[in-house]
Amino acid sequence: MAPELxxxxxxxxxxxxxxxxxxxxxxxxxxxAGTARLIFMAIPPVLAVGLRRWKAALVYLALVGPAFxxxxxxxDTWWLGGANIVAAGLASLAARLAPGIFMAxxxxxxxxxxxxxxGLEAIHLPRLAVIPAAVIxxxxxxxxxxxxxxxxxxxxxxxxxxxxxxxxxxEYRLIPLIMSTLRCGEExxxxxxxxxxxxxxKANRIARIGMRPADVLTxxxxxxxxxxxxxx
Amino acid sequence: xxxxxVSFSYAAAERDSLTRLDLSLRPGExxxxxxxxxxxxxxxxxxxxxxxxxYYAGSLSGQVLVNGIDPxxxxxxxxxxxxxxxxxxxxFFTTDTASEIAFGAENLGLDRAExxxxxxEAVAALGLAELRDRSVFALSGGExxxxxxxxxxxxxxxIFALDEPSxxxxxxxxGQLREIMAGWKASxxxxxxxxxxxxxxxxxxxxxLVFADGQLQAEYSGAAFRSLGDGQLxxxxxxxxxxxxMAATSPPxxxxxFEVEGLVCQQRRxxxxxxxxxxxxxxxxxxxxxxxxxxxxxxxxxxxCGKSTFAAWLGGLRRxxxxxxxxxxxxxxxxxxxxxxxxxxxDVNHQLFTExxxxxxxxxxxxxxxxxxxxxSVDQIMESLDISSVADRxxxxxxxxxxxxxxxxxxxxxxxxxxxLDEPSxGLDLNHMFGVANALRxxxxxxxxxxxxxxxxxxxxxxxxxxxxxxxxR
Ligand SMILES: Nc1ncnc2c1ncn2[C@@H]1O[C@H](COP(=O)(O)OP(=O)(O)O)[C@@H](O)[C@H]1O
Numbered sequence: 289m290a291p292e293l294x295x296x297x298x299x300x301x302x303x304x305x306x307x308x309x310x311x312x313x314x315x316x317x318x319x320x321a322g323t324a325r326l327i328f329m330a331i332p333p334v335l336a337v338g339l340r341r342w343k344a345a346l347v348y349l350a351l352v353g354p355a356f357x358x359x360x361x362x363x364d365t366w367w368l369g370g371a372n373i374v375a376a377g378l379a380s381l382a383a384r385l386a387p388g389i390f391m392a393x394x395x396x397x398x399x400x401x402x403x404x405x406x407g408l409e410a411i412h413l414p415r416l417a418v419i420p421a422a423v424i425x426x427x428x429x430x431x432x433x434x435x436x437x438x439x440x441x442x443x444x445x446x447x448x449x450x451x452x453x454x455x456x457x458x459e460y461r462l463i464p465l466i467m468s469t470l471r472c473g474e475e476x477x478x479x480x481x482x483x484x485x486x487x488x489x490k491a492n493r494i495a496r497i498g499m500r501p502a503d504v505l506t507x508x509x510x511x512x513x514x515x516x517x518x519x520x
Numbered sequence: 521x522x523x524x525x526v527s528f529s530y531a532a533a534e535r536d537s538l539t540r541l542d543l544s545l546r547p548g549e550x551x552x553x554x555x556x557x558x559x560x561x562x563x564x565x566x567x568x569x570x571x572x573x574x575y576y577a578g579s580l581s582g583q584v585l586v587n588g589i590d591p592x593x594x595x596x597x598x599x600x601x602x603x604x605x606x607x608x609x610x611x612f613f614t615t616d617t618a619s620e621i622a623f624g625a626e627n628l629g630l631d632r633a634e635x636x637x638x639x640x641e642a643v644a645a646l647g648l649a650e651l652r653d654r655s656v657f658a659l660s661g662g663e664x665x666x667x668x669x670x671x672x673x674x675x676x677x678x679i680f681a682l683d684e685p686s687x688x689x690x691x692x693x694x695g696q697l698r699e700i701m702a703g704w705k706a707s708x709x710x711x712x713x714x715x716x717x718x719x720x721x722x723x724x725x726x727x728x729l730v731f732a733d734g735q736l737q738a739e740y741s742g743a744a745f746r747s748l749g750d751g752q753l754x755x756x757x758x759x760x761x762x763x764x765x766m767a768a769t770s771p772p773x774x775x776x777x778f779e780v781e782g783l784v785c786q787q788r789r790x791x792x793x794x795x796x797x798x799x800x801x802x803x804x805x806x807x808x809x810x811x812x813x814x815x816x817x818x819x820x821x822x823x824x825c826g827k828s829t830f831a832a833w834l835g836g837l838r839r840x841x842x843x844x845x846x847x848x849x850x851x852x853x854x855x856x857x858x859x860x861x862x863x864x865x866x867d868v869n870h871q872l873f874t875e876x877x878x879x880x881x882x883x884x885x886x887x888x889x890x891x892x893x894x895x896x897s898v899d900q901i902m903e904s905l906d907i908s909s910v911a912d913r914x915x916x917x918x919x920x921x922x923x924x925x926x927x928x929x930x931x932x933x934x935x936x937x938x939x940x941l942d943e944p945s946x947g948l949d950l951n952h953m954f955g956v957a958n959a960l961r962x963x964x965x966x967x968x969x970x971x972x973x974x975x976x977x978x979x980x981x982x983x984x985x986x987x988x989x990x991x992x993x994r
Contacts (some may be wrong), residue, residue: 402619426615429657434870441871444835444863445930446887460873467916468869475610479603482569483671485613487597489629494622494636 293502294338298399298407300503304331307510308391311517312384317363320520327513329356329383331506332391338502339398348390355383401426406493419485423476430472431465438464521545521568521679521710526582528563528572537563539734540582545712547678550705550742552721553714555731556757556949557919561683561714564731568681568712569603570596587678597627602672606684606947608664617654617667624675635674642670646700662693669700680704682713686720687947691975694720716949718753718761722746730756759950760978766820768989770810776848777810778938778969783843785829804829806843809988811938811971813848816964818980819973821990827973828866830990831942834971835863847937862936864927866943871927872915877907880915880926884933896932896966905929905959921952928959932966939963940971945979957982 315321336345362376522544529536553561566572570591698720728745730738783806804826836858902908
């Protein structure tokens, strides 16, 4: 789990996911838009480092940095011709897609289910929205765990891709995964029901949410990014 | 709590799961529900905690009263019942332990200070201080089950309903669970627990109800139950309530053995999440040992001694550098072990891949290397493991005992020389345990060598030729 200093309120994280994608896909090619993209692009790897995901941050920088640089450079040298346009288009796509995906990944690994529930309940979202969001977040790591176990079981049985072919491999991989995830889901909803999840009272959550220094910094960076975009 | 002439059948089922049950529990009573799988124990716990009729639809007749309330006439959250389930993995709604312990109390709408006080209280009462702010994914099965208990305790229910809470736990965790339940009993709460493993509940039980086919077959006071011997328990279809000690045996010299030399496993986190791995970063010294060929060898030892890790290593699923394995003449590399050793992992649900029982066996036969032993047919294998009657069923629709036998069937079909099983009798009732024991003997008769990592003394007594203990230096 993340060191306290870097912890964001879940709502800050979710706002960042949303705004980052808006900026990536709506920013044009003006200087201000470029700066805004640069600012937003730089936030996720900082968060990743805070979460001690060094490797992920490096991979991200190694992919997005050159893509963005190439996109900017080729804009000034558009006269290079056809092949260059295709390459620039691809680079631009990568530079605009990857930050959103990476940020979503950061959100999934950093937000605790308890904080998400507390945060969303605090802004008075209806239960009908809070619980599904919490359940999805709760299930992603479960699916990953189950998936690993299935892979180990397949290794043990000698069910390799080469041995059984791609279609059967996929089937063997997915059937146990789906079955066990479904069963987990059933057991989870029973556990939640017997612990009073349906009770029509406002629950006080003990998870700590609210603005902390990291939130102020992040919100400041987002505001700066949006600012230069609008001005420039 | 009382039940008057209660019958229930699940919506999808043809017959009643409970038939005309009359029962009344006194406040503060500790009641154990025993009986073979499918006898209706779980169904009764669901009647107590309101999952019937609120989660499981079906036809319910007769009158149920829980603390004077009719569960079907009020919403589920109104029942003063706390539930602990069998699978520790799937009963967490959040992903960190502190919030998980608080979850039930939060839903009561208590104020923050009171919730935190109750969490502290539960943490102190259950001795969970070191587990308080942890990711639930980093907990062992036993730790998860204790956190689940704390979460229930923080709600302070009048009645606790537990459904096979020890099924996936090792001996040490079961002991801790026992302490927790003893605390509940001492606090005056009513406890209803369905279990196969009766040993750890023996001294706590005020009353033991034995079920068979949805009916109350026998009823004992705690004292009367404690006077029953194994023979009487077996006749009731129950597992032994008395631990047996297991002495390690060493194979005589001159017997043909697989040999392990100088093995040290370095436990890294999540290297093998399917296995009950000990805490991370631990060094597990296994050393030298000999596994007689064509026999069933039980691998026993206290919790955390590395049984599961060793099982994974044998199967070539780990790459620890220190340690060699040979068949007496030639050394087997990790890759060779992966091809020549068949591992049945602890959670059998991850290892059944096809859509029908017969197909699962056929798949294992197809994957068997042509150089291995003469093979049996699909039908012969199903026959010998007593799963022919379910040949066309989906593996996931089987009972745990049948799934376990099917996995053993796949091992048999694989024709591999060495078969390693990790806790194959977890959560099984007496008959299914004997079924597994017979299946293991089958494997040995067919010339395969069997290593079974287990803490189930009855399974060891029923099938092992040889016992290796990982506890002490050999
Ligand atoms: N969800 C369900 N749907 C249909 N039938 C069920 C369900 N759960 C249990 N049963 C059936 O009810 C009977 C009693 O099962 P159960 O109460 O789980 O017994 P036990 O806990 O003693 O193993 C069995 O025949 C079982 O097949």
